[in-house]
Amino acid sequence: MYVWKCWRDSRARFIFFLIVILAVCVPFTIYAGRPGGPTDFREGGPLSGVGHLWSWVSTVLLQTLIPLIVMFAALVLAPSSVGQEYKEQTLGFLFTRPRSRRYLNRTCWSVGACEILGLVVAAVLGTFGALICVSRHVYAWRLLGAILPLFVGAVAVYSMTYSLTILTRSGEKGLSYGLGILVVSLFLPLVELQLSPWLWHLSHGHALHLSSVLSLMWGGCGWVIAPEGGFPTGTFILYGVLTLAFPVFAQLILERREV
Amino acid sequence: MPTRDDRLTYPISPKKDLDKPTVAVYQYSMLLHVNPASGVPTYLQIETQVKHYIAAGALVPGDALPSVRKLAADLRISTNTVARAYQDLERDGVLRTVQGGRTYVAENPVSFLKSERVRRLRPYAKQIAVEGTQLRLDPSEIIELVQRELDALEEVNERYGDLERKTR
Amino acid sequence: MNDMAIWSEKLVKTYPGVRAVDGLSLNVPRGVVYGFLGRNGAGKSSTIRILLGLARATEGHGTVLGFAIGREQVAILERTAYVSEGKALYGGLTPWELVRFTRGFYPRWSDRAVRKYSQLLEIPMDRPFSKLSQGNRTKVCLLLALSQGADLLIFDEPATGLDPVVVDVFLRILAEDVVGEGRTVFISSHQLSDVEQIADWVGLIDHGRLLLEARLDDIKSQFRWVTAVGRDLPQTNLPEAFLMASEGNFHKYLVKKDAEAFAAELSRQGATVAEVSPMSLREIFLALVRMEEPCMSGNVGEIAAPVSSSF
Numbered sequence: 001m002y003v004w005k006c007w008r009d010s011r012a013r014f015i016f017f018l019i020v021i022l023a024v025c026v027p028f029t030i031y032a033g034r035p036g037g038p039t040d041f042r043e044g045g046p047l048s049g050v051g052h053l054w055s056w057v058s059t060v061l062l063q064t065l066i067p068l069i070v071m072f073a074a075l076v077l078a079p080s081s082v083g084q085e086y087k088e089q090t091l092g093f094l095f096t097r098p099r100s101r102r103y104l105n106r107t108c109w110s111v112g113a114c115e116i117l118g119l120v121v122a123a124v125l126g127t128f129g130a131l132i133c134v135s136r137h138v139y140a141w142r143l144l145g146a147i148l149p150l151f152v153g154a155v156a157v158y159s160m161t162y163s164l165t166i167l168t169r170s171g172e173k174g175l176s177y178g179l180g181i182l183v184v185s186l187f188l189p190l191v192e193l194q195l196s197p198w199l200w201h202l203s204h205g206h207a208l209h210l211s212s213v214l215s216l217m218w219g220g221c222g223w224v225i226a227p228e229g230g231f232p233t234g235t236f237i238l239y240g241v242l243t244l245a246f247p248v249f250a251q252l253i254l255e256r257r258e259v
Numbered sequence: 260m261p262t263r264d265d266r267l268t269y270p271i272s273p274k275k276d277l278d279k280p281t282v283a284v285y286q287y288s289m290l291l292h293v294n295p296a297s298g299v300p301t302y303l304q305i306e307t308q309v310k311h312y313i314a315a316g317a318l319v320p321g322d323a324l325p326s327v328r329k330l331a332a333d334l335r336i337s338t339n340t341v342a343r344a345y346q347d348l349e350r351d352g353v354l355r356t357v358q359g360g361r362t363y364v365a366e367n368p369v370s371f372l373k374s375e376r377v378r379r380l381r382p383y384a385k386q387i388a389v390e391g392t393q394l395r396l397d398p399s400e401i402i403e404l405v406q407r408e409l410d411a412l413e414e415v416n417e418r419y420g421d422l423e424r425k426t427r
Numbered sequence: 428m429n430d431m432a433i434w435s436e437k438l439v440k441t442y443p444g445v446r447a448v449d450g451l452s453l454n455v456p457r458g459v460v461y462g463f464l465g466r467n468g469a470g471k472s473s474t475i476r477i478l479l480g481l482a483r484a485t486e487g488h489g490t491v492l493g494f495a496i497g498r499e500q501v502a503i504l505e506r507t508a509y510v511s512e513g514k515a516l517y518g519g520l521t522p523w524e525l526v527r528f529t530r531g532f533y534p535r536w537s538d539r540a541v542r543k544y545s546q547l548l549e550i551p552m553d554r555p556f557s558k559l560s561q562g563n564r565t566k567v568c569l570l571l572a573l574s575q576g577a578d579l580l581i582f583d584e585p586a587t588g589l590d591p592v593v594v595d596v597f598l599r600i601l602a603e604d605v606v607g608e609g610r611t612v613f614i615s616s617h618q619l620s621d622v623e624q625i626a627d628w629v630g631l632i633d634h635g636r637l638l639l640e641a642r643l644d645d646i647k648s649q650f651r652w653v654t655a656v657g658r659d660l661p662q663t664n665l666p667e668a669f670l671m672a673s674e675g676n677f678h679k680y681l682v683k684k685d686a687e688a689f690a691a692e693l694s695r696q697g698a699t700v701a702e703v704s705p706m707s708l709r710e711i712f713l714a715l716v717r718m719e720e721p722c723m724s725g726n727v728g729e730i731a732a733p734v735s736s737s738f
Contacts, residue, residue, distance in 0.1 A: 001531035005517070089515045096479050097532045098505040259481040295624040298651075298705015300644035332603035335595065337460045339606065339627045340644070389687065393700055 002104060006111040010080035014115045017073040021123045024065055029130035062146055062224070066123045067217040070154040073119055075178050078161035081108050083171015091259045105251045109162055113155050120151045142224050149220020149236065153213045156239040157182060159246035166250045185212040211235040288325065288333035301336055305344035310353060313364060314412055316419035324354065324362045351379075432457045432579050432611035433478060435489030435496075440473050440482065440635075447473040449635030453489070455613060455628065457578075460606055462626035462643070463615040464712055470635040471615045472512060475583055479509055492578055505533070508577035510568045512584050518557030522550055522567045526574070535576030540604075544570050547596050561588035569597060573605070580605060581613045586621060594618075598625050623708040631715055638715050643708070650706045651686035654679050657698030669718060681714050 085091050095101060128143045160181065165174025188211065211219070211232065216239055219232035290312070293304045312318040324330070327345060331338040345362055348354040355365040391401035433455035440448035448470045455461045465471045476482040478491055480500035488495065494502045516525055522545070530536040545552055548566045551559065556567065565587045572580055586594050602625065605612055616622050622629070629646060631639040639646070653668070655678050667683040678698075682689050690700045706714070 001528045005528055008519070084517075088518055089513060090517055092481060092511050092513065093516055095481055096504055096507075096509045096511075097529075098501050099532070100501055256483075258483065259476070296620065296707045296709075298647055298707065300647045302644055303648070328603055328607040331607060332599050335598040335602055335624055337602060337606050337625055337627045339459055343644075389691075393690070393694070393703075 002099070002107050003111055006081040006108050009084050010077050010112060010115060013073075013076055013080055014118070017069065017076070017119055018122055021066070021069055021073075021119055022126050024069065025061060025123055025126040026130045028061065028065075029127055030134055061127055062143075062150075062221040063218045066127075067150060067153065067214060067221075070116070070119055070123065070150060071157050071182065071213065071217075074116055074154045074158035075161050075175060075182065077112050077115055078158045078178065079165040079171035079174040081111070082162065082165045083174060086165075086169050087171060095259055101255050102251055105247065105254050109159070109247045109250075112158055112162065116154050116158050117151055120147055120154060124150070145224040146221045149217050149223075149232075152236060152240055152243060153217040153220070156213055156216075156243045156246075159243045163246040163250040163253075166253055182213070186214055188212045189215070211238075213239060286333055288330060290325070291330070291334065293334055293336060295336070301340045302344040302347070305341065306347055309344070309348055313353065315415040318364050320364050320366045322364045324364070326361065429490065429493045430457060431455060431490070432459075433461075433489070433491050433613065435478075436487055438474070438477060438487035438489055439485045440470075440477060441485045446635050448477065448484070450487070451632070451635065451637060453630065453637070454640060455611065455630075457611050458606070458609045459627040460601070460612040460614065460625050461628045461630060462622035463613060463630050463632065464617075464619070464622065465615075465632035466716060469632045471632060472583065473635075474632070475509075475581060475615060478503075478581065479507070480504065506578045508572035508575045508580045510565075510572050510580075510582045510585055512587075514561070514564045514568045514587060516556050516564070516567065516571075519555060521555055522552045522559075522570070525556065525567060525571065529571050529575070533575050533577075537574050537576055540574040540576075541570065544573050544600065547600065548593060562590065562593070563588075565589055566593065573600065577610065579611045579613065581615075583615045584617070585614060586616065586618050594621060601625055619709045619712060629708070631712060633716050633719050638719065639711075646711060647705065647708075649684050649686070650711050651682045652679060652702070652704045652706060652710075653682050653686060653690055653693070653700060654702040654704075655690075655693045655698040655700050657693070657696070671714065671718075681718075 085094060094104065124143060124147050131143065157178070161174055161178030164177045164181075165171055168174055168177065211234075216232055216235045220236065223231040291305055291308050293301050295301060297304070299307075309318070309324070318324075324345070325333065327338050327341045331341045334341070345354060345356070349356055349362075352365055354362050356362045387401060387405065391398075391404075396404075431454055433453050435451055435453045438448050438451040438453075439446065451470070451474060453474075463471055463474075473482065477484045478489070478496060480497065480503070483497065488497075490496060491503045492506050494500075496503065517528070520528065526541055530538070530541075544550075548570060550563060550566045550570060554563075556564065559567065565585070566589070569582075569585060572582070585597065589597065598621065601612060606625075612625075614622060614626065623643070626643050629639065629641065629643050630637060656676050657678065658676055667685065668689050669681045669683075670678060671681050672679045680689070686703050690703050693700050
C-alpha cells in the first residue's frame with residue numbers, strides 16, 4: 001500500500017511532465033518533418049537526404065530539450081513523497097507501521113525512479129513514433145538506445161535530490177539544494193579547464209573528465225546518433241554509481257535518525 | 260489478511276452503512292455504580308454494593324449477575340477490576356460461577372462455620388472500634404450506631420420482601 | 428520478564444544537556460490497562476518513542492510483548508497499535524483511504540471493527556483528513572488503532588479534542604472489546620479522571636524516573652492523608668510517612684502505607700489525629716510530584732515549605 005501512497009503523492013507532477021514531454025516531442029518532430037518544413041527530406045525540399053531530419057531531431061530534441069525537461073522533472077519528482085511526509089509530520093505514523101525503514105526508503109525511491117523511467121521512455125518512444133510517421137526509415141531504431149544515458153542521467157539527479165530531501169528534512173530545501181548543485185555542476189567543464197594540468201598529473205596521463213549530468217546525456221545521445229563519437233563510459237559509470245550511492249547514503253541517515 | 264466475511268466494500272456509501280449509534284452504547288449499569296475518584300478501590304466498591312444488595316434482599320440466591328465484560332463496559336472500568344471483585348465474592352461464598360461463565364448469587368450465600376464467619380467480620384469490627392475511639396465516641400455510642408445500621412438494613416429487607424410478595 | 432507486555436531495565440535516553448529518561452525500569456503486565464502519568468517534560472513521550480523504535484535508548488534495554496526493542500522492532504510493530512500525541516496522518520486522504528492504506532500492513536485487521544467503531548465514534552469518513560477538526564482527527568487515529576487487532580495499544584493523549592460523550596464511548600470500547608479480550612492498553616494522559624476510571628495499574632514518571640508503579644487499587648487502599656494536631660512535632664521512624672505541610676499546630680502527612688499504624692503512633696505520642704482520609708489519583712499525583720521538587724524534603728522530622736493549596 002505504500003507504493004500506492006508514494007504514487008499518489010507524485011501523481012500530479014508526473015502527469016504534468018508526461019504531458020509536457022509528449023507535447024514537446026511528438027508535435028515538434030511531426031511539424032519539423034512536414035512537407036515544406038525546414039527538415040523536409042523529400043526530393044526538392046531544403047534538406048534532401050534522410051540523415052538531416054535525423055540529425056536535427058537528435059540535436060534539438062534528444063541532446064537538448066529532452067534532457068533539460070527530464071532533469072527538471074527529476075528535480076521536482078524527488079522531494080514529492082518524502083517532502084510531503086516531512087511537511088505533514090507523518091513519519092511518526094509511517095515508521096510505526098510494521099515495515100523496516102530500509103523497505104520504506106527503497107520503495108519510495110523506486111516509485112520515483114520508475115516514474116523517471118516512464119518519462120524517459122515516453123520521450124524516446126514519442127519521438128521514435130513521430131519519426132516513423134514522418135520518415136519511416138530504419139535509423140530510428142537506434143533512438144531507443146538513448147533511453148539508457150537519459151535514464152541514468154535523470155535518475156542520478158533524482159537520487160541526489162531525494163537524498164538531499166532526507167538530509168535536510170524538507171522538500172523545499174531538497175529541491176533548492178538539488179537545483180543549486182545541478183547548476184553548479186554545469187560549470188564543471190570550466191573547472192575542468194582550469195584544473196586540467198592538475199588532473200593530468202593526478203590521473204597519470206589518462207583522460208579524466210569532470211562531466212556534468214547534462215554532458216552525460218548529451219554524449220550518450222550523441223553516441224546513439226553517431227556511434228563513431230564514442231560512448232562516455234567513464235561518466236556513465238560515475239553517475240551510475242552515484243545513482244545507487246545516494247539512496248544508500250539516505251538509507252543510512254534514515255535508519256539512524258530519530259523521529 | 261482480513262477475514263473474507265467482513266470485508267468492507269469500497270466505496271462505502273455513508274448513508275447506507277453509517278447509522279446512528281444504538282442506544283446500547285450509552286447504557287449504564289442498572290445495578291451498580293462506582294465512583295473512581297473516591298479513595299475506595301473500585302473492586303471494593305463493587306463487592307460492597309453486591310453484598311449490600313444481597314443483605315437488603317434486592318439480590319436473591321439464583322439471580323444472575325452481568326457478565327464481567329458487560330459490567331466492565333457498562334461501568335467503563337477495566338475487566339480486571341470486575342473480575343477481581345467477582346473472584347473475591349466467589350471466594351467469600353457470596354457468588355457462584357458456572358461452567359458457561361455466568362455468575363450467580365450463591366444458593367446459600369454464606370456456608371461457613373460460624374467461627375469462620377466471626378473471623379471474617381472481626382477486621383471490620385476492629386476498624387469500627389479504632390475509628391470510633393479516635394473520634395472520641397463512647398463505646399455505647401458506637402454500639403448504638405451499629406445497631407441503627409442493622410435496623411435500617413432490616414427495614415429495607417422487609418420492604419423488598421413486601422415488593423416480592425406483591426409481584427409474585 | 429518475557430510475559431510482560433512492556434518491560435525495560437534501566438532505560439536511559441540523553442539529549443544534549445538533559446537526561447530525558449533516567450534509569451527507567453517499567454513493568455507492564457499483559458492484559459491490563461496501564462496509566463502512564465507524569466508532568467510535561469517528565470519523559471513520557473521519550474519513553475514511548477523508545478518503545479516504538481522512533482528513538483534509540485542511550486543505555487539499557489527492554490522488551491515489548493517479549494520482543495527486544497530495537498533488534499526485533501518490526502515484530503513489535505506488527506502487534507502494537509499506536510496513537511501519537513500529534514495525531515498526524517496524511518492530509519490528502521479521507522478516513523476511508525487511510526483505512527485502506529493501513530489495513531494492508533496488518534494480517535489481523537478487522538473490517539467489522541472499522542464499520543462498528545466508525546459508527547460508534549461518529550466519524551465523517553468521506554472528508555479529507557486535513558479538513559477534519561482536532562476531535563475528528565483523534566477519532567480517526569483511534570479507529571485505525573482499534574481495528575488493527577493489536578495485542579498492545581499505546582495511546583498518547585487519546586482524548587485530545589474529544590467531547591465527554593465520545594470519551595465515554597471510547598472508554599466503553601476499551602473496557603468491552605480491548606481489555607475484555609485480554610489485550611494490553613498503555614495510556615499516557617493528563618486526563619487523570621479518565622485514567623483513574625479505566626486503569627488497573629499506574630506508573631508515575633518524573634524527571635525520567637519512576638516515582639511509583641503499582642496497582643491502582645493498592646495505591647488507593649494504602650495512600651492516605653493524615654491530619655494531626657499537636658504542639659510538638661511527633662517523631663516517627665516510619666519510612667512511608669512524609670510531612671507535607673505545617674501550620675501552627677496542624678500537621679498534614681502523606682502516608683503511603685500502614686496509615687492506621689502511623690495514626691496510632693501519632694496518638695500514642697500525644698497528638699490528636701483529626702483525620703485519616705483517602706486520596707484521589709489526582710491528589711496522589713500532585714503530592715508525589717511536588718515531593719520531588721527541591722523545596723520539599725522527604726522525611727518526617729524536617730519541616731517542608733507550607734503547601735497552602737493542599738489544605
